[in-house]
Amino acid sequence: MNRENIEYMIGIMEEAEALDMNYFQDSPNDEPGYAETIDILHKCGNRACFAGYMAISDKFKQDGGCSMRGAPAIGRFHEDEAVAYWLDISEELASEIVFPNPEIFNRKSYSTISPRDVIQVLENILDGEYGEQHYDAA
Numbered sequence: 001m002n003r004e005n006i007e008y009m010i011g012i013m014e015e016a017e018a019l020d021m022n023y024f025q026d027s028p029n030d031e032p033g034y035a036e037t038i039d040i041l042h043k044c045g046n047r048a049c050f051a052g053y054m055a056i057s058d059k060f061k062q063d064g065g066c067s068m069r070g071a072p073a074i075g076r077f078h079e080d081e082a083v084a085y086w087l088d089i090s091e092e093l094a095s096e097i098v099f100p101n102p103e104i105f106n107r108k109s110y111s112t113i114s115p116r117d118v119i120q121v122l123e124n125i126l127d128g129e130y131g132e133q134h135y136d137a138a
Contacts, residue, residue, distance in 0.1 A: 017042045
């Protein structure tokens with residue numbers, strides 16, 4: 001696992017104002033357009049899921065990632081695969097975070113998952129609770 005990137009995303013979730021696990025990124029009133037920074041996301045009223053926040057975070061972009069229609073992309077990896085690659089966790093676990101598995105989110109529905117819930121999952125990863133393996137990008 002990439003502890004530095006996971007800890008960075010914990011910090012991002014601590015500041016998240018518009019978490020909505022239903023969308024990579026969604027704009028108010030279904031207007032077209034995606035925010036390119038977290039500051040703009042908050043100012044314009046867009047909502048984003050964990051992966052959507054990751055896609056527009058400074059560190060992810062500095063590492064070569066980008067947002068494609070609100071979803072994270074890095075190299076040949078997109079959506080949950082990009083999360084797995086950048087956090088260096090298994091694709092299965094990344095998928096359970098991006099497309100929330102009720103088992104790891106205390107049986108909460110997509111729309112009721114809070115930033116604190118995501119932080120708990122990330123902390124559990126750091127603690128080895130899910131037995132994650134390193135992602136093999138080869």
